[in-house]
Amino acid sequence: MRLDKFLQVSRLIKRRTVANSICSRGRVLVNGHPAKAGKELSVGDILSIDFGEGRPTVYEVLEVPAGNVRRGNASTLYRRINESEDSE
Numbered sequence: 001m002r003l004d005k006f007l008q009v010s011r012l013i014k015r016r017t018v019a020n021s022i023c024s025r026g027r028v029l030v031n032g033h034p035a036k037a038g039k040e041l042s043v044g045d046i047l048s049i050d051f052g053e054g055r056p057t058v059y060e061v062l063e064v065p066a067g068n069v070r071r072g073n074a075s076t077l078y079r080r081i082n083e084s085e086d087s088e
Contacts, residue, residue, distance in 0.1 A: 001064045003030065003047075004037035009065060011074040012049065022049070029056070046081070058082045 001009070007019035007028075022028055023037040029048040030039055041047075041061055050056040058081040065077065 001041055002037065003028065003035055003039040003041055006041050006061070006064065006077070007049075009069050009074065010077040011071065012047075012059070012078070027052075027056075047078070 004016050004019040004023060007013040008016040013019040013022070020037040023035060023039075026034045027050040028035055030041070031046050032048075041064055043061055043064055045061045047059045047061065048056040049059070059078040060081055061077070062079055063077045069077065
């Protein structure tokens, strides 16, 4: 699945056009490398997204769905890695 589509389906970013835009600005890294919106994701990839809050938020891809996902199941597609750092 394309990176921009995954960001939308997983509800990490609300709209695909916004996901496309932040990818083109270099604010999304996949496995430590800047990624374009068309980058194909696979299970185990590490996403680092800079939402403009100072430090990027890091996620691990747990599942790549074949199509759309229900809102309640969207959070099962990824795992946030740097949660413990946010509480500091």
